[in-house]
Amino acid sequence: MTVSSDVTDDAPKARDDSSLPSATLGGEQKRSIEQITLLLFITVPFLAVLASVPLAWGWGVSWLDLSLLVFFYYLGCHGITIGFHRYFTHGAFKAKRPLRIALAIAGSMAVEGPLVRWVADHRKHHKFSDAEGDPHSPWRFGETVPALMKGLWWAHIAWMFDEEQTPQEKYAPDLIKDNAIRTISRQFLLWAALSLSLPALIGGLVTMSWWGAFTGFFWGSLVRVALLHHVTWSINSICHAVGKRPFKSRDRSGNVWWLAVLSCGESWHNLHHADPTSARHGVERGQVDSSARLIRWFERFGWAYDVRWPSRSRIDSRRNPDGKGARGRAKTVEAA
Known part of the structure; x- marks a missing residue:
């Protein structure tokens, strides 16, 4: 299958480079210990969400x-x-060094995997979006209802357990070459531990109690991580299966308005x-995008520059000809 690429102009061209430093946290094959760790990161916060209803009903939840x-x-x-x-x-956009480091750490605290691996997966997704080679297309198994149900599960969670990894040297050599970014990516478990422990520490210190530490960890760590995970994964699954498509793209990406606030603007996909x-x-008008608003503030503070704001003519040039938000069609992906 021949697939055209819509990887960004700034993204590196796919290539192998043996001179690059070693990739971060694993190579092209996922080991059993990584799969077990991933399973824990997914299931434990999700179980906390299930437990949150009876916990809130029985003991309530504080403003803290x-x-x-x-x-x-x-x-x-x-x-x-x-x-x-x-x-x-x-x-x-381009970022001053302190903002670059801060964004790398903040993203790592979302507990969604090492930066370099995340970027490599996403660049590959754009290269083969909803076609053969896409790591997480919901159309992977076909267009029938059973196939789509299977595909949605694949795109939402199952793809992360695939033993085959996206080659990081091929899709993210620019990040691997950056010593600071490579180090932050390799220290993912450290940032994840910090992200999970800070709510408990703050909760315990504010209330001066172990119960405050527990509830801070429960709501601020476990429940928060589970909610963020599933909202992020919904961009891979839901936003490639449903939604309006007013703009021309070669895949099935759609705008899902009810995810906009929770996804920080990502669901205008x-x-x-x-x-x-x-x-x-x-x-x-009316399309909430908090990420764009923050980027605007970063630009005004001088922390970000050369921001690629879309002009009206650029936006109009990408509209579907019928102007009705057509639900575009993409070539069905063959079952792997």
């Missing part, structure tokens, strides 16, 4: 716990959307695939 949940949720969410995605993957390097995804 909710504040910890919201603060660390949006810290990690914007670390992923602004840092891992729009900056490191697509080069939607059709525009993103029509114009991957754009710093703003929600380009129409």
Whole structure:
């Protein structure tokens, strides 16, 4: 199958380079210990979500716990959307060194995997979006309802357990060459531990109690991580299966409005695939995109520059000819 690429202009060309430093946290094959660790990172927070309803019903939830949940949720969410995605993957803007480091750490605290691996997977996704080679297309197994149900499960979670890894030297050599970024990526478990422990530490110190530490950890760490995980994964699954498609793209990416606030603007996914390097995804009136707003603030403070804001003419040039938000078709992916 011949597939055209919409990888960003700033992204490195796919190539092998034996002179690059070693990749981060594993090579091209996922080991059993990595799969077990991944399973724990997924199941334990999810079980906490299931337990949150009876816990809130029985003991309630404090404003401190909710504040910890919201603060660390949006810290990690914007670390992923602004840092891992729009900056490191697509080069939607340039950043001064302190902001670059801060975005790398904030994204790592979302507990979604090492930076270099995350970027490599996403660049590969854009190269083969909803076609053979896409790591997480929901159309992988076909277009029938059973095939799509299987594909949605694959795109949402199952693909992460695939033993085959995206070659990091091939898809993210620029990040591997950066000593600071490579180090942050290799220290993923450290940043994950910090992310999970800070809510408990804050909760315990504010209340001066072990119960405050426990509830801070429960709501601010476990429940928060589970919610952020499933919102992020929904961009891979839901936003490639449903939603309006007012812009021209060669895949099935769609805009899903009800995910916009929780995803920090990422669910305006059709525009993103029509114009991957754009710093703003929600380009129409009323389309909330908190990530773009923060990038604007970074620009005004002088921390970010050369921001790729989409012009009206650029947006209009990418619209579907019928202007009705057509649900575009993409070539069905063959079952692997």
